[in-house]
Amino acid sequence: MRVNTILMATVLFFATAASIGAQAAEPRHFSFAYDQPHTTAYGIAADTFANKLQELSKSTMIIDQFPGAQLGQEPQVLQKLRTGDIDFAITSTANSATVQPEAGVFSIHFVFRSEDHLKKALADPAVVAAFKEMMNSKVEGAHxxxxxxxxxxxxxxxREIHxxxxxxxxxxxxxxTATEDTMFPAYGAQTVHMPFGDVYTSLQTGVVEAAENGINVYQMNKHxxxxxxxxxxxHEANNNIIWVSDKVWNSLNDEQKRWVQAAADEVGRTMPDKAFGLEHESMARLEKMGVKFVKEVDKSGFVKEAEP
Known part of the structure; x- marks a missing residue:
């Protein structure tokens, strides 16, 4: 009888210990890479995604952010994502065209003619669904x-561009990208490729005479x-894709996939307004600092050259 009691107590002890261990298991951590400072819209997107995923998963899925090209510039990030060395990433649609040319459709010049036009397009479920279907049917290694x-x-x-x-x-x-190498020569410019991190010095030394990007990115990188x-x-919508590596995606159960997708959908829903808000704030700050903005650019010549 005493032996049975001891045996039962031992079984209960290990069963309880296993249960406690499972409950106290460490949350799963995931890397999220992007090549701009955390203070840009990329950082806002990553924060939104991370917070929503942590909320939905009850802190069992945690995002570790790697901003400022810590894990590479966008072309390198995309390659690491596809090999499973990076879990999540946000990249421009233009750079995403290096792994799937059709991604460049969202970076064609002058397709989006205004802030409202761009916001409406990105808020259209049919547009987003068609883009995702196109990408997910062709890109290998990432979703x-x-x-x-x-x-x-x-x-x-x-110099001023009027x-x-x-x-x-x-x-x-x-x-x-093919889009930039087609459009800018059509405008009469000479295109130069280099990692984003080299742009400041190249502008300073005259290796290049101009660059192009969003206002907030221009401010945060002190260009x-x-x-x-x-x-x-x-001339171009600075559109982006939220990615997950196939290695991670295929390791998730159905419920976890729903959490991940819901977190990404939250980014898609909120990012446009927040991003344009940052653009307006950055312009106001830069103007106070003495930066000149040429606001009345005659775009007609550019638009004509950009037409198919």
Whole structure:
């Protein structure tokens, strides 16, 4: 009898210990990479995603952010994502075209003609669903979760750009994509490729005469110090994709996948308004600092060259 009592107590002890151990199990951590500072719209997107996922998963799924190109520039991040070395990422649709050319459709110049037009497109479930289906049917190693935006891309330099002719023979740092290599030469510019982290020094030394990006990115990377004039060409929507590696996606159960998708959907729903808010705030701050904005750019020549 005493032996049975001891045996039962031992079984209960280990069963209880196993239960407590399972409840106290460490949450699963995931990397989330992007190549801009945390203070940009990329950081807002990552925070939104991380907070929502932690809420839905009851803190069993935790996002560890790696901003500022800690894990590489976007082309490198995309490759690491597809090999499973990075779990989640946000990249531009332009750079995403390096792994799937059709992604560049959201970066074609002058497709989106205004802030409201862009917001409406990204809020259209049919548009987002069609884009995701196109990407997920063709990209290997990664899964598209949602679309977002940082606003529009503009040209900054030491010179003012008022119309198409002002860009003739200007050396412009652009993203290394087919879209940029087609459009900017059509505008008369000379395209130059380089990692984003080299842009500041290249503008400073004259390796390039101009670059293009969003206002908030321009501010947060202090490019205004070496290129104090921004011309609001609004030539390209600075759209983005939220990605998850197939390695992670395939390791999740159905409920976890729903949490991940819901967190990404929250980014897609809220990012456009927040991103444009950042753009407006950055412009106001930069103007107070003495940065000049050319607001009345004649876009007609650019639009004509961009037409198919």
């Amino acid at each position: 598209t979760l949602a679309l977002g935006t940082m606003g529009f891309r503009d040209i900054y330099s030491k 119309n198409l002719s002002d860009l003739k023979n200007v050396k412009v740092r652009v993203q290394a 205004y110090e070496v290129a104090p004039i921004m011309s609001l060409t609004e």
